[in-house]
Amino acid sequence: MEEKGLLIVLSGPSGVGKGTVRKAIFDQPDVNFEYSISATSRKPREGEVHGVDYFFKSREQFEDMIANDELLEHAEYVGNYYGTPIEYVKKTLEEGKDVFLEIEVQGAKQVRDKFPDGLFIFLAPPSLKELENRIVTRGTETDELIRNRMKAAREEIEMMNLYDYVVENDRVEHACERINAIVVAEHLRRERVEKRYRKLLEEEK
Amino acid sequence: MEEKGLLIVLSGPSGVGKGTVRKAIFDQPDVNFEYSISATSRKPREGEVHGVDYFFKSREQFEDMIANDELLEHAEYVGNYYGTPIEYVKKTLEEGKDVFLEIEVQGAKQVRDKFPDGLFIFLAPPSLKELENRIVTRGTETDELIRNRMKAAREEIEMMNLYDYVVENDRVEHACERINAIVVAEHLRRERVEKRYRKLLEEEK
Numbered sequence: 001m002e003e004k005g006l007l008i009v010l011s012g013p014s015g016v017g018k019g020t021v022r023k024a025i026f027d028q029p030d031v032n033f034e035y036s037i038s039a040t041s042r043k044p045r046e047g048e049v050h051g052v053d054y055f056f057k058s059r060e061q062f063e064d065m066i067a068n069d070e071l072l073e074h075a076e077y078v079g080n081y082y083g084t085p086i087e088y089v090k091k092t093l094e095e096g097k098d099v100f101l102e103i104e105v106q107g108a109k110q111v112r113d114k115f116p117d118g119l120f121i122f123l124a125p126p127s128l129k130e131l132e133n134r135i136v137t138r139g140t141e142t143d144e145l146i147r148n149r150m151k152a153a154r155e156e157i158e159m160m161n162l163y164d165y166v167v168e169n170d171r172v173e174h175a176c177e178r179i180n181a182i183v184v185a186e187h188l189r190r191e192r193v194e195k196r197y198r199k200l201l202e203e204e205k
Numbered sequence: 206m207e208e209k210g211l212l213i214v215l216s217g218p219s220g221v222g223k224g225t226v227r228k229a230i231f232d233q234p235d236v237n238f239e240y241s242i243s244a245t246s247r248k249p250r251e252g253e254v255h256g257v258d259y260f261f262k263s264r265e266q267f268e269d270m271i272a273n274d275e276l277l278e279h280a281e282y283v284g285n286y287y288g289t290p291i292e293y294v295k296k297t298l299e300e301g302k303d304v305f306l307e308i309e310v311q312g313a314k315q316v317r318d319k320f321p322d323g324l325f326i327f328l329a330p331p332s333l334k335e336l337e338n339r340i341v342t343r344g345t346e347t348d349e350l351i352r353n354r355m356k357a358a359r360e361e362i363e364m365m366n367l368y369d370y371v372v373e374n375d376r377v378e379h380a381c382e383r384i385n386a387i388v389v390a391e392h393l394r395r396e397r398v399e400k401r402y403r404k405l406l407e408e409e410k
Contacts, residue, residue: 122395124398150406153402153406154406157399157402157403157406160395160398160399161395161399163395164394164395165390165393165394165395165398166393166394166395166398166399167393177389178389178390178393180386181385181386181387181389181390181393182386182389182390182393184382184383184386184387184390185370185383185386185387185389185390185391186390188370188371188372188383188386188387189369189370189371190327190365190366190368190369190370190371193329193365193371194362194365194366194371197358197362198362201355201358201359201362
């Protein structure tokens with residue numbers, strides 16, 4: 001009878017403030033998402049706890065997880081592996097809880113392949129917002145600056161393709177509010193609600 | 206450059222409380238929707254103002270509007286016509302404003318044909334909510350009562366088919382909050398945002 005949870009994936013260009021927005025979301029008093037803990041092959045730092053900050057694995061263990069398809073997504077960064085264990089995500093979704101992932105754009109592509117039904121949110125940088133403001137200030141900036149910004153904007157727009165929603169990170173609280181609204185709305189989509197009701201009717205027969 | 210507005214259609218079984226929810230939405234201090242005024246062939250009542258409460262038309266004028274396809278939807282009720290003039294809706298959407306329609310299920314079907322991109326919200330009655338609660342109270346009610354409720358629930362679920370979202374009208378404020386969230390989310394859909402950005406890039410070339 002339980003409705004499956006939503007897999008919520010927050011991503012966007014590096015430097016856009018994904019981590020800050022994620023922290024603000026989990027600082028909300030009535031947060032309804034489970035945060036997915038990453039696995040890593042790097043050594044724990046002072047105070048980091050296995051199963052809280054990360055699942056700490058040896059390089060060999062991590063490579064076994066990759067080989068056994070036990071990761072939703074993974075990447076290597078400064079000589080260490082980082083990735084999302086698929087087991088926790090699946091288990092939590094089955095329990096009817098929403099899981100929140102905050103990952104790099106490369107990782108989001110891998111998740112899309114495995115969870116096409118996930119809710120993919122692109123956190124858009126101010127460079128895109130500036131694209132809209134620029135029309136107002138036209139003529140006050142150098143051609144090169146404008147060209148560079150246009151190029152960055154074009155690359156960011158191409159990245160969006162994979163996502164369901166785009167949230168501008170103009171202010172952290174504002175971005176959080178909009179992410180909350182997206183999750184509320186997604187739970188009210190007719191397909192989900194209808195499926196739940198039909199299941200109830202079947203069970204009542 | 207202006208983004209087109211959303212056509213928001215609130216409908217649901219008669220007696221579900223569509224009018225109450227619509228009034229509560231328009232009583233919000235920061236409401237961002239335009240309410241579409243209906244046309245009718247009935248005579249104005251004491252205090253009703255043309256262009257505020259209704260557009261008052263003669264029967265002949267109304268039938269001309271039907272013949273000329275000037276109505277988004279219409280129905281006859283107790284010998285009088287009621288309908289939504291398409292011109293106001295189109296003009297307001299073009300100005301980038303969201304238009305809110307609260308109409309009967311029959312009308313919603315007609316609107317879907319003309320505005321497939323509209324945002325269709327089904328206001329679900331407590332009978333469906335009860336479907337979920339019933340499992341708990343099973344055995345405490347007569348078979349006939351249960352059968353009748355099941356039949357009503359089944360009919361209501363069939364009606365949902367046309368809609369994008371389902372909102373349970375358990376409490377008016379709660380229904381309003383969820384409708385607000387749906388509209389916020391819909392504006393953040395990647396297709397809409399991406400299109401706007403691409404247009405801006407084109408204009409900047």
